Amino acid sequence: MTQRTTDITVGLFMLAGLAALLFLALQVSGLSPKSAKSTYTIYADFNDTGGITPRGRVSMAGVTVGSIDSITLNKETFQARVAMSIHGDVNNIPADSAAVIRTSGLLGEQYIDISIGGDMESLQPGDTFYSTQSAMNIERLISNFASGK
Amino acid sequence: MGLDSYITLKDVVFSRSDRRIFNGVSVEIPRGKITAVMGPSGSGKTTLLRLVGGQLRPDSGSIIVDGQPIGELRRKELYKFREKMGMLFQSGALFTDLSVYENVAFPMRVHTKLPEDMINDIVLMKLEAVGLRGARKLMPSELSGGMNRRVALARSIALDPELIMYDEPFAGQDPIGMGVLVKLIRDLNSSMGLTSVLVSHDVQESLSICHYACIIADGKVIGAGTPSELQDHPSEQVQQFLNGHPDGPVPFHYPSSAATEDFGLAGGVS
Amino acid sequence: MIDRIASFGRSGTDLVVSIGRAGRFLAGVLSGVPRPITGFPLLMKQLYSVGVLSLAIIVVSGLFIGMVLGLQGYTILSDFGSEAAIGQMIALTLVRELGPVVTALLFAGRAGSALTAEIGLMKATEQLSSMEMMGVDPLRRVIAPRLWAGFIAMPVLAIIFSMVGIWGGMLVGVEWLGVFEGSYWGNMQASVDFWDDVVNGIIKSVVFGFVCAWIAVYQGYDCVPTSAGISSATTKTVVYSSLAVLGLDFVLTAVMFGNF
Numbered sequence: 001m002t003q004r005t006t007d008i009t010v011g012l013f014m015l016a017g018l019a020a021l022l023f024l025a026l027q028v029s030g031l032s033p034k035s036a037k038s039t040y041t042i043y044a045d046f047n048d049t050g051g052i053t054p055r056g057r058v059s060m061a062g063v064t065v066g067s068i069d070s071i072t073l074n075k076e077t078f079q080a081r082v083a084m085s086i087h088g089d090v091n092n093i094p095a096d097s098a099a100v101i102r103t104s105g106l107l108g109e110q111y112i113d114i115s116i117g118g119d120m121e122s123l124q125p126g127d128t129f130y131s132t133q134s135a136m137n138i139e140r141l142i143s144n145f146a147s148g149k
Numbered sequence: 150m151g152l153d154s155y156i157t158l159k160d161v162v163f164s165r166s167d168r169r170i171f172n173g174v175s176v177e178i179p180r181g182k183i184t185a186v187m188g189p190s191g192s193g194k195t196t197l198l199r200l201v202g203g204q205l206r207p208d209s210g211s212i213i214v215d216g217q218p219i220g221e222l223r224r225k226e227l228y229k230f231r232e233k234m235g236m237l238f239q240s241g242a243l244f245t246d247l248s249v250y251e252n253v254a255f256p257m258r259v260h261t262k263l264p265e266d267m268i269n270d271i272v273l274m275k276l277e278a279v280g281l282r283g284a285r286k287l288m289p290s291e292l293s294g295g296m297n298r299r300v301a302l303a304r305s306i307a308l309d310p311e312l313i314m315y316d317e318p319f320a321g322q323d324p325i326g327m328g329v330l331v332k333l334i335r336d337l338n339s340s341m342g343l344t345s346v347l348v349s350h351d352v353q354e355s356l357s358i359c360h361y362a363c364i365i366a367d368g369k370v371i372g373a374g375t376p377s378e379l380q381d382h383p384s385e386q387v388q389q390f391l392n393g394h395p396d397g398p399v400p401f402h403y404p405s406s407a408a409t410e411d412f413g414l415a416g417g418v419s
Numbered sequence: 420m421i422d423r424i425a426s427f428g429r430s431g432t433d434l435v436v437s438i439g440r441a442g443r444f445l446a447g448v449l450s451g452v453p454r455p456i457t458g459f460p461l462l463m464k465q466l467y468s469v470g471v472l473s474l475a476i477i478v479v480s481g482l483f484i485g486m487v488l489g490l491q492g493y494t495i496l497s498d499f500g501s502e503a504a505i506g507q508m509i510a511l512t513l514v515r516e517l518g519p520v521v522t523a524l525l526f527a528g529r530a531g532s533a534l535t536a537e538i539g540l541m542k543a544t545e546q547l548s549s550m551e552m553m554g555v556d557p558l559r560r561v562i563a564p565r566l567w568a569g570f571i572a573m574p575v576l577a578i579i580f581s582m583v584g585i586w587g588g589m590l591v592g593v594e595w596l597g598v599f600e601g602s603y604w605g606n607m608q609a610s611v612d613f614w615d616d617v618v619n620g621i622i623k624s625v626v627f628g629f630v631c632a633w634i635a636v637y638q639g640y641d642c643v644p645t646s647a648g649i650s651s652a653t654t655k656t657v658v659y660s661s662l663a664v665l666g667l668d669f670v671l672t673a674v675m676f677g678n679f
Contacts, residue, residue: 003460010466013474017575020582024617028510028585028607057609109610202552231554242545256553301549 038088039066040125044099045079050110050135052101057111058084065090068112084112094119098131110135155180155312155344156201161210163193163200170196172368173210178361183338183345185359187352189390189399192365194348195239198314201346202234203227215311232260235305235313239320241297243289249276249300250285256307275303279333295326302333312344313337319351331358352391364390441637447558448566448636461564469530469565470572474579476529477522481580484521485587488512492588493596502596506603507610509588514611514620515676518581520668523627526573527660531635534565535656538639539649547640562640566632573628574621581620619675626667631660 049071058066066086074081086093096117103110115133123129156178163171170193178184186194199205200212203219212219215233222230243252253272257263263271276282279299289297298318305313318330335358338345349355356362356376363373364387372379372387379391389397405411488509496502538561541547547557585607592598611617635656642652 003463006467007463009471010463013466013471013572014575016474017578020575020578021617021621023582024514024578024585025613027604028514028581028611028617055612204548204551228554228556231552234552236549236552238545238549240544242549244546244550245541245544256555259553259555305553 039085040088040091041069041083041085042093042123042125042127042129044082044084044112044129044132045074045077046082046099046101046132046134047079048134048137049080049082050101050137051103052082052110052112052135056109058086058114059111060090060093060114060116065114082112091122093123095121095123095127096130097123098133099129100133101135103136153180154178155215156346157211157213158197158200159211159213161200161207161212163196163205163207165196169368171207174365174368174370176363176370176373178344178346180344181338181342182360183334183347183358185347185349185355185362186365187348187350187355187362187390188365190350193368194350194365195316197365198236198316198346198348201314202231202236232256232308233311235308235310237298237302237305237313237315237318239317241289241294241301243292243297243301243304245289247289248285249281249287249289249292252289252300253285253304253307256304260308271307275307276300278306278337279303280329295322295329298330299333302337306337306341309341310343312346314346314348316348317350318347319349319354327354334358352393356391366390437641440641441633444558444637444640445633448563458564461560462567465564465568466572469534469568470575473526473530473572473576476525477576477580478583480521480525481518481583482587484517485509485513485584486591488517488584489588489591489596493592493598502592502598503602504606505588505592505598506605506607509592510585510607510611511616513581513584513588514616516620516668516672518577518584519620519623519627520664522577522580522624523573523631523664524661526569526576526628527631527635527657527664530569530572531631531656531660532653534569534632534635535639535642535653536649538562538565538636539642539644539652542640542642543644543646543649545644562636566636569632569635570625570628573631574624577624577627578621615675622675623668623671626671627664630663630667634660634663 052068052071054068054070056068057064058068066084069083069085071080071082073079082099093114094117096119098115098117100113100115101110102113154177156176158174158176161171161174162169174197176186186197188194196205200207201214201219203222206220214230217230219227219230243249244255247255250272253275254268257268257271272285273282276285279302281296281299281303284292284296284300289300292300315334318334319327322330331354334345334347337343347355347359356379359376361373361375362379364371364379366386372382372384374382379387382388382391386398388394389399395401408414489505492505492508493502496504496508538547541561547561550557550560589600589603593600593603638652638656638659639649642648
């Protein structure tokens with residue numbers, strides 16, 4: 001095993017590691033080069049945000065159009081204020097659309113789905129959703145069901 | 150002593166774990182001569198070499214090698230000083246992953262910036278001196294024990310040291326191998342003006358080539374002098390060691406209770 | 420009774436003493452950073468023997484573990500109708516936990532024990548002593564390249580393990596069990612975050628690599644220089660490395676992934 005062959009094999013070994021890292025970065029974690037896309041921020045107030053977390057999904061008609069930035073408590077209205085970053089090219093969300101918290105699958109992650117309204121005007125950066133629907137609360141559902149509401 | 154001493158040990162005390170290995174050892178090793186250090190197994194002969202080489206530090210006493218108190222040298226100075234010393238270990242201790250050539254070239258590659266062709270010449274010369282120039286491409290695992298030791302010897306003289314220490318060079322050698330080593334030790338000593346320290350318990354071979362010898366037992370020097378002086382040494386211990394008497398100051402029987410008790414011969418005890 | 424307490428206490432102090440020795444040893448190794456010209460070929464050689472030669476066992480184990488995760492995961496998830504989540508389950512399990520940990524355990528068993536045996540043998544045949552007597556620092560020449568090689572090779576091996584495992588999971592999940600390929604990768608990409616998951620996993624494997632290499636190298640250097648001593652040191656390397664990895668994994672996971 002000459003020095004040269006050793007060096008070549010070690011070089012290949014390190015390259016394999018680098019390739020695996022790239023694989024993990026791109027294919028597995030979806031680190032996309034286009035995440036430097038331009039986005040704009042809009043807000044929504046919820047009574048109950050349930051299990052959504054920052055970096056969660058925001059979708060419209062099932063297509064991912066953005067992500068959740070932050071969730072803060074508005075101490076005056078006692079509602080949760082959620083800030084979302086929407087992709088810049090999705091700039092025609094009707095102004096009367098609703099932000100709904102949905103669950104993917106039975107036990108899956110919760111995400112925000114934008115339910116399209118019919119307004120001609122679009123939401124502008126910094127706007128807040130008019131109507132929102134909070135997360136479904138299992139206990140409330142069951143008690144509603146049980147009391148026959 | 151009157152002779153120019155290369156190594157002087159004065160009242161060296163050294164213990165390891167709880168055992169006192171040296172209890173005030175004083176030896177003077179003359180320059181340019183072959184000195185044999187002998188003694189029973191476990192008397193600390195290899196430890197002595199380690200002390201001289203600076204691998205171990207004495208608890209008290211001084212060890213002076215070529216004017217330098219070796220116990221007090223700092224790590225870097227000690228490493229520099231060791232370039233003047235060569236040591237031949239009992240097993241040869243060749244680096245198993247390097248060829249014979251590379252093993253001998255090792256000290257030069259590490260300590261000098263000599264160009265490759267010079268290193269080549271020196272390696273071949275050293276191998277020639279031990280008679281193994283033709284074996285230079287072999288790996289240590291392909292050599293016999295005796296050849297291993299010869300290559301290790303070539304490696305230890307690679308930098309032309311002033312001092313060589315041999316740790317049990319004759320152990321386990323067949324007569325031819327022994328003869329080869331004896332010749333090499335003698336020739337190297339005279340041709341290179343080395344100070345050679347030979348640690349062994351092979352009395353015959355050691356006394357046949359050394360100029361000066363000392364015997365260490367029970368942590369002290371029990372006898373020192375030229376081979377002829379030692380043959381006539383008055384001490385019983387020395388005589389027992391030199392002549393190989395099975396019983397004497399070092400008893401044959403391991404300490405035990407009286408035989409009558411063990412064999413149940415004492416009256417009234419069964 | 421007193422004797423037993425005394426010997427118990429003694430083994431406690433022995434442990435502390437040996438950790439201290441190991442620490443001093445490490446300081447000696449790290450302070451002797453090898454010179455680039457002579458040190459680099461040594462490092463390459465060690466990287467080859469520690470990294471490249473471990474690839475076989477890492478790749479095969481990764482493949483099988485990924486496939487088993489696929490099988491087991493599918494069975495469990497199909498009870499909830501969530502088979503599509505299999506990609507994310509496999510990926511997160513491997514990248515966060517199994518990749519670094521299993522690679523470290525395999526590494527300790529294969530490369531770690533080899534390092535210990537090699538260094539122990541060098542000690543027993545007095546090669547380390549003779550190196551010292553020739554004025555060459557064995558810590559710098561023999562030990563340091565091996566330590567750095569383990570440190571560098573481990574994360575690389577762990578990443579390769581995860582990659583092969585995910586691919587193996589895909590083979591089972593998509594090709595065999597019929598999960599839709601798009602959902603395998605899509606769900607995975609949605610839930611695996613590069614910085615939080617992949618990079619944390621890499622950090623873990625770097626820590627594990629360091630610890631395993633240090634233990635392996637120290638046990639070899641400190642062993643009793645007989646064949647019995649070497650074999651006992653090799654066993655100790657595997658046992659201590661494994662325990663250290665599992666313990667550290669708990670601590671690191673709590674720090675990185677716990678939501679405190």
